[in-house]
Amino acid sequence: MSEKKDFLRLKVEEDLQAGKYNKVITRFPPEPNGFPHIGHAKSICINFGIAEDYEGFCNLRMDDTNPTKEDTKYVEALKDAVQWLGFNWGDKVHFTSDYFPKLYEYAIQLIKMGKAYVDSINEEEMREFRGTVKEAGKRSIYANRSIEENLELFEKMKNGEFKDGEHVLRAKIDMSAANMKLRDPLLYRIRHAHHFRTNDDWCIYPMYDFAHCLSDYLEGVSHSICTLEFENNRDIYNWVLDTLGLELPRPYQHEFARLGINYTVMSKRKLLELVQGGQVSGWDDPRMPTIAGYKRRGYTKESILNFCDQIGIAKANSMVDVAQLEFCIRDDLNKKVPRVMCVLDPLKVTIENYEGSEEIDASYYPHDVPKEGSRKIPFSKEIFIEKDDFCENLPKGYFRLTPTQPVRLRHGFIITCKEVIKDSNGNIIEIKAQYHPNSKSGEDTSGIKVKSAIQWVSSKDAKQIEVRLYDRLFKDEAPEGLEDINPNSLKVIKDALIEPAVITQKPDTRFQFERQGYFYADPIDYSDEKPVFNKIVGLKDSWAK
Ligand code: ATP
Ligand code: MG
Ligand code: MG
Numbered sequence: 001m002s003e004k005k006d007f008l009r010l011k012v013e014e015d016l017q018a019g020k021y022n023k024v025i026t027r028f029p030p031e032p033n034g035f036p037h038i039g040h041a042k043s044i045c046i047n048f049g050i051a052e053d054y055e056g057f058c059n060l061r062m063d064d065t066n067p068t069k070e071d072t073k074y075v076e077a078l079k080d081a082v083q084w085l086g087f088n089w090g091d092k093v094h095f096t097s098d099y100f101p102k103l104y105e106y107a108i109q110l111i112k113m114g115k116a117y118v119d120s121i122n123e124e125e126m127r128e129f130r131g132t133v134k135e136a137g138k139r140s141i142y143a144n145r146s147i148e149e150n151l152e153l154f155e156k157m158k159n160g161e162f163k164d165g166e167h168v169l170r171a172k173i174d175m176s177a178a179n180m181k182l183r184d185p186l187l188y189r190i191r192h193a194h195h196f197r198t199n200d201d202w203c204i205y206p207m208y209d210f211a212h213c214l215s216d217y218l219e220g221v222s223h224s225i226c227t228l229e230f231e232n233n234r235d236i237y238n239w240v241l242d243t244l245g246l247e248l249p250r251p252y253q254h255e256f257a258r259l260g261i262n263y264t265v266m267s268k269r270k271l272l273e274l275v276q277g278g279q280v281s282g283w284d285d286p287r288m289p290t291i292a293g294y295k296r297r298g299y300t301k302e303s304i305l306n307f308c309d310q311i312g313i314a315k316a317n318s319m320v321d322v323a324q325l326e327f328c329i330r331d332d333l334n335k336k337v338p339r340v341m342c343v344l345d346p347l348k349v350t351i352e353n354y355e356g357s358e359e360i361d362a363s364y365y366p367h368d369v370p371k372e373g374s375r376k377i378p379f380s381k382e383i384f385i386e387k388d389d390f391c392e393n394l395p396k397g398y399f400r401l402t403p404t405q406p407v408r409l410r411h412g413f414i415i416t417c418k419e420v421i422k423d424s425n426g427n428i429i430e431i432k433a434q435y436h437p438n439s440k441s442g443e444d445t446s447g448i449k450v451k452s453a454i455q456w457v458s459s460k461d462a463k464q465i466e467v468r469l470y471d472r473l474f475k476d477e478a479p480e481g482l483e484d485i486n487p488n489s490l491k492v493i494k495d496a497l498i499e500p501a502v503i504t505q506k507p508d509t510r511f512q513f514e515r516q517g518y519f520y521a522d523p524i525d526y527s528d529e530k531p532v533f534n535k536i537v538g539l540k541d542s543w544a545k
Contacts, residue, residue, distance in 0.1 A: 287473045346457075
């Protein structure tokens with residue numbers, strides 16, 4: 001737990017001290033209508049985190065009251081995400097649909113109390129009758145129906161005797177309430193649709209405001225934590241539970257600020273558009289702000305947890321800079337991963353005065369990383385360096401190889417350029433160089449001064465890999481829609497070259513490709529024949545705004 005307690009934890013402590021609850025029970029209640037995103041990660045961290053901190057319990061509940069949008073594949077994705085983040089929901093996943101029979105009974109109870117009625121006006125009238133913030137609304141004539149008539153109609157609604165939209169069940173609260181949400185909110189609507197769990201058992205479905213508070217109650221939830229946009233729904237939450245006179249203790253709703261991150265969109269509906277529109281390869285495309293996307297890209301769960309912890313829990317909405325998330329993953333990987341050499345855009349270098357081959361022993365980690373391990377890097381007459389690491393004339397501040405400036409091959413020898421070979425179009429296609437035998441890294445007695453060390457691979461030993469470089473999915477800080485998509489968010493390099501040690505590592509390993517960034521073997525497309533690496537993040541914040 002962070003040093004400073006957030007307002008939710010303070011509230012939980014206050015309630016425990018006051019003896020309001022014996023046990024803290026929270027829930028994470030997503031609708032299974034899409035893959036969870038980083039905003040959900042925050043909610044997961046809060047709900048499961050608070051339960052852990054106070055030795056309570058957190059339920060995973062699928063809020064599946066909207067049959068047309070929901071699916072088992074989303075249930076699985078939600079479970080995967082919670083599990084991957086390291087949280088435990090116990091024996092079973094809960095579903096709001098499990099409570100449909102119970103919720104129906106509660107609705108009947110409200111009708112019998114004269115607190116709910118079947119309304120039969122159309123949507124347009126309903127909007128009109130609701131009034132405005134300044135103007136009180138008015139009740140529909142159907143609000144005067146007798147309890148018997150309401151019971152009969154509601155049963156017929158349930159039995160499928162009406163079409164979608166013909167009737168609704170509404171709470172009878174107050175059509176002139178200052179909080180518009182209290183103006184006789186809908187409790188049930190007719191929806192002749194197949195539900196992925198209850199199949200065709202039901203053709204009436206409870207609304208969020210009715211189902212949520214009661215599901216919380218039925219699960220013995222103590223603290224029902226949701227995002228700020230539900231602030232006005234809190235009054236209905238309380239009205240339903242209080243009106244039904246349910247036994248105490250009962251849950252109370254508490255709101256916190258939704259997480260927003262720049263350069264992306266964060267609602268399942270908008271993310272679904274990207275998936276359906278083919279702008280991304282799927283929900284787990286490494287550019288998506290989904291947990292599955294981050295996971296596939298190579299983010300660690302620690303980096304996500306750390307991020308959620310760092311941004312804290314606020315009561316006012318704000319936008320978090322994606323650079324902060326990138327900082328968290330960079331910070332985590334810096335301490336953990338082996339450093340290796342990869343050449344993305346190869347330029348051949350022939351070392352004229354070298355014959356045969358040798359292996360150079362090189363540590364995987366720099367001195368400031370307290371980890372051990374090394375590998376052998378093959379060295380031979382023909383190597384590849386990065387095209388960018390050679391320049392024919394010597395620009396100011398350029399520290400790499402030029403015809404007049406030697407450079408060190410990382411972990412290896414110093415080389416000097418002797419000749420530049422070009423094709424008929426004047427493109428540089430090869431460098432002829434000489435190496436300095438007494439300049440080997442760690443035992444250098446050559447006395448030659450170089451200004452930098454560059455990555456390289458031995459041509460006959462290097463393995464060809466595909467590298468996927470990702471940039472932000474949207475070019476706009478606060479994207480409005482698809483028109484703000486960054487057309488260059490993915491760059492694929494088919495023929496990058498990697499030192500052989502990388503290929504022999506177990507698949508779930510992350511690397512720093514020196515001077516390039518952090519990389520992860522794509523868990524889906526990687527194969528021995530065709531290794532594919534995803535760029536997780538660069539070495540420093542290089543995003544040009
Ligand atoms: P979306 O619009 O992305 O679908 P939602 O709020 O409809 O979001 P749910 O599946 O209903 O998504 O949300 C499950 C839980 O996650 C809720 O308690 C919700 O408040 C929380 N949550 C969703 N998005 C965020 C976010 N951006 N930041 C923090 N919590 C979030
Ligand atoms: Mg929701
Ligand atoms: Mg939603």
